[in-house]
Amino acid sequence: MKNPIRLGLLCLGLLCSMPSLWAADIPVKDGESIQDAVNKASPGDVVLIYPGTYKESVYIDKDNITLRGVVEEGKWPVLEGEGKRNDAILYSGNDFTVEWLTITHYKGNAIMGQSGNNFTIRYNKVIDTGVYGIFPQFGKNGLIEYNVLSGIEDAAIYVGMCDNVDVRHNEVFDNVAGIEIENTRHALVENNYAHDNTAGLLVFITPGLPIKTTFDVILRNNFVVNNNTPNFGAPGSIVSKVPQGIGIVVMAADDVIVEGNIVSGNKTAGIVITDLAFITDISSDPESEPNPDRLVFLDNLMFDNGADPVAEVKALMLTQFSRTGPDILATPGSAQEQDNCIINRERYTSFGVKKWSECERKSTADVLSYRIPGGAPSEPVTATNRTKLLYQGICAGCHAYNMRMIGPPTLAVQALYRNDAQGIADYIGEPHKVRPDYPAMPSQGHLSPELRKEVAEYMLKVTK
Amino acid sequence: MRGLLSILLLLPVLAHAEAPWRLSEVCPAGFRPEQGRCYLQSLYGEYASLQDSGVGGLKTGLPPLREGFTPQQIDLGRLMFFDPLLSGDGTLACSSCHQPSKGFADGRGLSIGINGQLAHRSAPSLWNVGFLKRLFWDARASSLEEQMEGPLYSPIEMGNSPEQLLKSLNESAAYPPLFKQAFGDSAISLDRIYTAITAFESSLVSLNSRYDLYANGVHEVLSKDEIEGMNVFRSFVARCAECHTPPAFTNQQIAILGTPEPDGHAFDSGVQAVTGDASQRGGFKVPTLRNIEFSAPYMHSGRFETLREAVAFYTGGRGHAVPEGEKLNLHWHIWEPNLTDREVDVLVAFLKTLSDESFMPPLPSAVPSGLRPVIDGKSN
Numbered sequence: 001m002k003n004p005i006r007l008g009l010l011c012l013g014l015l016c017s018m019p020s021l022w023a024a025d026i027p028v029k030d031g032e033s034i035q036d037a038v039n040k041a042s043p044g045d046v047v048l049i050y051p052g053t054y055k056e057s058v059y060i061d062k063d064n065i066t067l068r069g070v071v072e073e074g075k076w077p078v079l080e081g082e083g084k085r086n087d088a089i090l091y092s093g094n095d096f097t098v099e100w101l102t103i104t105h106y107k108g109n110a111i112m113g114q115s116g117n118n119f120t121i122r123y124n125k126v127i128d129t130g131v132y133g134i135f136p137q138f139g140k141n142g143l144i145e146y147n148v149l150s151g152i153e154d155a156a157i158y159v160g161m162c163d164n165v166d167v168r169h170n171e172v173f174d175n176v177a178g179i180e181i182e183n184t185r186h187a188l189v190e191n192n193y194a195h196d197n198t199a200g201l202l203v204f205i206t207p208g209l210p211i212k213t214t215f216d217v218i219l220r221n222n223f224v225v226n227n228n229t230p231n232f233g234a235p236g237s238i239v240s241k242v243p244q245g246i247g248i249v250v251m252a253a254d255d256v257i258v259e260g261n262i263v264s265g266n267k268t269a270g271i272v273i274t275d276l277a278f279i280t281d282i283s284s285d286p287e288s289e290p291n292p293d294r295l296v297f298l299d300n301l302m303f304d305n306g307a308d309p310v311a312e313v314k315a316l317m318l319t320q321f322s323r324t325g326p327d328i329l330a331t332p333g334s335a336q337e338q339d340n341c342i343i344n345r346e347r348y349t350s351f352g353v354k355k356w357s358e359c360e361r362k363s364t365a366d367v368l369s370y371r372i373p374g375g376a377p378s379e380p381v382t383a384t385n386r387t388k389l390l391y392q393g394i395c396a397g398c399h400a401y402n403m404r405m406i407g408p409p410t411l412a413v414q415a416l417y418r419n420d421a422q423g424i425a426d427y428i429g430e431p432h433k434v435r436p437d438y439p440a441m442p443s444q445g446h447l448s449p450e451l452r453k454e455v456a457e458y459m460l461k462v463t464k
Numbered sequence: 465m466r467g468l469l470s471i472l473l474l475l476p477v478l479a480h481a482e483a484p485w486r487l488s489e490v491c492p493a494g495f496r497p498e499q500g501r502c503y504l505q506s507l508y509g510e511y512a513s514l515q516d517s518g519v520g521g522l523k524t525g526l527p528p529l530r531e532g533f534t535p536q537q538i539d540l541g542r543l544m545f546f547d548p549l550l551s552g553d554g555t556l557a558c559s560s561c562h563q564p565s566k567g568f569a570d571g572r573g574l575s576i577g578i579n580g581q582l583a584h585r586s587a588p589s590l591w592n593v594g595f596l597k598r599l600f601w602d603a604r605a606s607s608l609e610e611q612m613e614g615p616l617y618s619p620i621e622m623g624n625s626p627e628q629l630l631k632s633l634n635e636s637a638a639y640p641p642l643f644k645q646a647f648g649d650s651a652i653s654l655d656r657i658y659t660a661i662t663a664f665e666s667s668l669v670s671l672n673s674r675y676d677l678y679a680n681g682v683h684e685v686l687s688k689d690e691i692e693g694m695n696v697f698r699s700f701v702a703r704c705a706e707c708h709t710p711p712a713f714t715n716q717q718i719a720i721l722g723t724p725e726p727d728g729h730a731f732d733s734g735v736q737a738v739t740g741d742a743s744q745r746g747g748f749k750v751p752t753l754r755n756i757e758f759s760a761p762y763m764h765s766g767r768f769e770t771l772r773e774a775v776a777f778y779t780g781g782r783g784h785a786v787p788e789g790e791k792l793n794l795h796w797h798i799w800e801p802n803l804t805d806r807e808v809d810v811l812v813a814f815l816k817t818l819s820d821e822s823f824m825p826p827l828p829s830a831v832p833s834g835l836r837p838v839i840d841g842k843s844n
Contacts, residue, residue: 059695061522061683086699092521107802108700114710115514115521131700138513138520163514185515208795210519210715236782238796283720283735283793284743377512386681393507393680394672397494397823406493442493442822446674446685 034058034067034079041065043382049101051075055082057106060091063378069100069123081106081129088129091116094378099123109135110149113142117376122146131234132158133175136165141376145169153232154239155180155202159187161211164372168192176233177202177242178224181253183209186216186370193223198231198244200224200266205252206238207276207285214253218364219261224248226265241279243268243310245325250335252276252290259298259364263305263327268313270305270327270348271297275334292335296359297342302327306349316351326351387454390447391462395455398441401464408438410462417460424456425449485638485832487645488539492667493823501532506671507680508711518595519709521698522679526671526711530594530608533663536646541664542825543642544657548843549632549833550616552578552623557838558661561587561615564827565840567758568668573726573766577615578623585732586766589759592752594666595712601764603718603749604738608665609658626654633657638832664825670754671711673820679710686817693814696807702778703797704811713753713818719795720747723763723777724785731787732764746792757819771812779803 023044026037030052037047043064050070054077058067067089069077079088079101087108089098096113097120103110110126113119113136121144126133128151135158136142142165149156149170155177159165161184168190172178178194181187182204194200201224205214224247233240242249245268250256252275263270276290306325309317313325316332330336330352341359398407417423429452431441444452491502504526511525518527544550545558561575561583562568568590570576575583585601593599599611615621616629633639633652640650647656675694677685686694698705709715718735725731735747748764761767762774777785782798803811828837836843 057695057699059691061678062681086696086701090695090698092523094523112700113521114698114705115524135700138524140514161514161517161519208717208719210709210717211515211517213515234799236794236796236799281793282743282796283718283747284741285718382681389507389510389680390677390682393505393509396496397505400496403497405490405496439493439826442672442824447677447682448684451682 049077051077053078053080055080057085058089060093063093064095066097076102078102087112106130113139117141117378137161141372150174159184164370166369177239183211188218188370190220195225197227198229199242199246199249200227202249203253203256207288212288215255218257221260224263228267246272251278254293257296261300263302266305267308268310269325269329270302272329273335274331295340387458390455391458421456425452487536491535494669503531504529519715524711527595530666537660537663538667540642540646541660543831545664546828546837547831547833548835548838556622559838562590563840567755569759573761577621581620585764590668591670591755601748602735602738608662636833670820672822673818675817689810689813690817693810696811697814701801706797707750708753714750718747719750720792722783722786722792722794724767726767743793754818757816775808775811
C-alpha cells in the first residue's frame, strides 16, 4: 500500500468497505499469472497488474479484492483472449473492484459478475470482445464508470438483474447495443457517450428471466448520437432483433425518466418506446408485465433523428404524412396513455404521445446516485469465520447445543471428547455408528484433516 | 425344515406389524426444530438474494423452501412414500419411480406405471424439490400437493382414485393412529395425505456437496479440473449458469432447447400442451442439476444416457436436433459455444461436484400397510 491515506480517502469517497489493516499489494508482472496472485490474495488485497500481455481467464470467488492495472507512460496491461478463451474476468465476490485494464478478443464477456454486491468497474478499455463487454448479474449496488467499449456483438455494458447501479462517463461505440439496463431496478445512466451502435441506450424487460421487473431508471445527460450501425448480433440473440438507427429503446420498463440527453443523427428514431411485442420469436412469459408504464420525458435536445427509418417505422410515419422517423415514437399499443408525461412536447417530432400528460416533475437534480449509502450488506468469508460458517451450516443441521436432534446434543459430544478435538476430527472423517438410538452420521471425509480439526475445535467451544 | 425357516423369516415381520408404529419426534437431518416444527439449517441461511429470487452466484440465498412441517408429518410422509398401498393395485409406491439409489428418479427414459404401462416422460429427481414453485416437466402444477394428484390418479402411473386411497388408508389398522400422531386426530383426508407426503419430499435437501463447500469459502475441496469446469459452466460461452443458476441450479423458468426425442417417439410439445400457447412449443421447466450424477438418463424423455452426451447437446449447434418442419422459439442462450472436448469433460467433472446424499432419509424396512415397502423400485 503506497499511500494509505489517499487510498483511505478514495474508499470513503466510493463507499467501499474498509480494507483490513493487513491489506497487501500483490504485484503481477508480464509473464506471470494474475490468477496466481488472486489465489494468494486475502480480502482487502490489491492485485497490481503491470503492463504486459496476460493470456488467461481470471476468476475471483473471494470478497473485497481489487484488480488494478498499472498504466505506465501509456503502456497498459492487456488481457488477451486470442479468440479462444471464454471470459476475461469472472467474479462472484462482494466488494470487487476492477480497473485500468485493456481487455480484448475473448469469446464470452470481458468482465462478468455473478452476484457480488458493491462492485466497481472503471477505467477499462474493452475492444472487440465476444458477447458482452461489462456484465454484472445479480449484483446489488454497483458503479460502472469511465470505461470505453467497442466492437461488442451484443451489449457493451449490460446491467442484467441488478439493483442500485450507476453507469456514468462511459463511451460505447461500434457495438450492437451500447448500454442495456435489463430486469434491473434503480439505475442511473448518466453522462455516457453512446455513438455508432445499432442502438445506443436500452432499458428492457426480457421475458423468461427469474427476476421480472425493470423500473426506476434515469437516463440523464447522455450523448446518444448516430447509432446507425447495421445489426451484427448473433442469430437468436435478443438484440439481433433491434432495428438499426435508434438512439434509445424503452421496452416494457416502468418509471423511466429521460432528461437532458442529446439525441441526434439516429436514422430510425431518437427514442422508441414499446411493449414486449417488439421481440418476436421468443417464448411468452405470463409473469413478465409487457407494457411500459409511467414514463417521464423531461427536456432533451433532439434533432436530425429519423432520416432513413426502417420499413416498419416508415409505414407508421406515413399515417402522419411524414417520410422520416420521429424523435419520439411510442409504438401503437405501447405507452399511449396519460400515466406517461412529457414537457415541451412541441419541440419534437413524435408519434403516439398525444395523450401523454404534462409532467409535474421538471428535473431529477435531487437524485445524485442510485447506489446505496454505506453499501449493500456483505459479510466476507474469511479464513477465520469460515469455521463458524461450516459449523452453523453443516453440523448444526443435526446437532443442537442441549437438545436431541437427529444427532446427539453438542453438550453430549463435548462431554465425550472433552479436549480431544483430534478425536472428533478423526471420527467425522470416517464415522461409524456409536449410539444405538441414533442414525449413523454422514461422513465429512471430503473436508481436509486440518479443516475437520478446526471445526472440531469450534464444536468443543460452542456454549449455546 | 423349510417350513420352519419360513416361519422364522416371517417372525420379525409379524412382530413388527404388531408393535405400535411411532412416528419420529425429531426433525430430519438438516432441519432444526422450532416450536415443534422443522426448519432448514444450511450453509446458505445467512445469505440474501436479489429481490428474494433465490438465484445468483456462489453466496446467494436459496429460494423459499416448503418447511415448517412437524417431525411426525415428515415421518408419516416417508412411510407413505414407500408404501405400495398408495397405488391402485398395491404394486407401486411413489418410490417405484423416485428411487433413493437413483437420485430419487428411476434410471429410465420413460417411467413404468401400473400394469407395466409406459409413462409419457422421465421421472424427475426429488432432491431439493421443496424449493420448486412449479412442478412437472411442463410446469403445470404449482405445489407439491397439486403435483402428486397427477401420478397418484393417473391410469398409467399409480392408477389409484381418491376414494380408494382414502378407503384403503382408513381400513388399514396402522394408518389412523399415525395420522393422529401427525395431525392430532385420526381423521384421514386427502389434504392430510398430501401434506404429509409434501413434508417428506421437502425434507430431501442436498446442499452439502463439495461445490457448496467451495461456494462457502473452502476452495481447496475442488480439483483444478473441477474449478476449470465450474468456470466453463458459468462462462458466457457455455452459459449453463444462466438457467441452471446457483444455489438451486435452476432458475425455475421455462426454456425451449430443442432436444431430440428417443428414436421412434413423437415430438413432445411440452408447455404448449398445457397453455395452448404456440410460442411455448417444446418448452420445459429448467431442472435442477444437484445430484444430477445419479439420475441418468437425461432430459424430459431420457434421450441422453450419460452426462457427457447431455452436456454435448449444448454445443451441437442451435436447433441441430429440431425435427424438420418444427418451428420452435429456441431459448436465446442456445447458441454455438463451440466447446472443446476438454471443456465438455471438465463440465462433467464439475457437475459431479454437485453430488451430496448425506441427508438420505432412512429407508423403511416395513410400512404401515403391512405390504412390502418399495425400495429401489423393488418390493423388499
